[in-house]
Amino acid sequence: DQQVKQNSPSLSVQEGRISILNCDYTNSMFDYFLWYKKYPAEGPTFLISISSIKDKNEDGRFTVFLNKSAKHLSLHIVPSQPGDSAVYFCAASVGSGGGADGLTFGKGTHLIIQP
């Protein structure tokens, strides 16, 4: 049973436009959410996170929105740049202070930024 779902395997966006990556979860116990970015032949790198006590967290061009009632979160990248082309993983855990043994990952979305 997939507790964290990223239903779009890939997404193509024009450079300069907004990229919106979506993630749904089913476990209502999750209260901490993260986005990771992964380039080919590299490991995932942490991008941004949000706690369930918030509905928005912003860091430069990256904003994560959380809709707890819908069990949905999204990552907005604006403006999109060629270097943003990568696979983006959504992850969730119970408790932000817990270990990463509690992390549940989605399957990832491959974002392609078109020039």
Next chain:
Amino acid sequence: NAGVMQNPRHLVRRRGQEARLRCSPMKGHSHVYWYRQLPEEGLKFMVYLQKENIIDESGMPKERFSAEFPKEGPSILRIQQVVRGDSAAYFCASSPRLYSGANVLTFGAGSRLTVL
């Protein structure tokens, strides 16, 4: 300024052989996690270790898989009698202390195991 180092990057084994994957954590980090990514899947937690101690192995398959993090040297993920279904990318991540929080994890580039 080495990050998390994993080797080998690529490993090919025949069914029934043993696979050993090594992970050296980032300098200053004393805790190691192993994740597995099967084709077309997300990363799945396998095991969480500190030096000479397994903290959580709830994600490890019950048979053929073992992990250690000795006092000296890298962490090792060992897969005995490999089968085709073990073909995957195995990622190691490290953190500075017990239960540091997922946002301070540093991942290695992964080891890709192919079982023929």
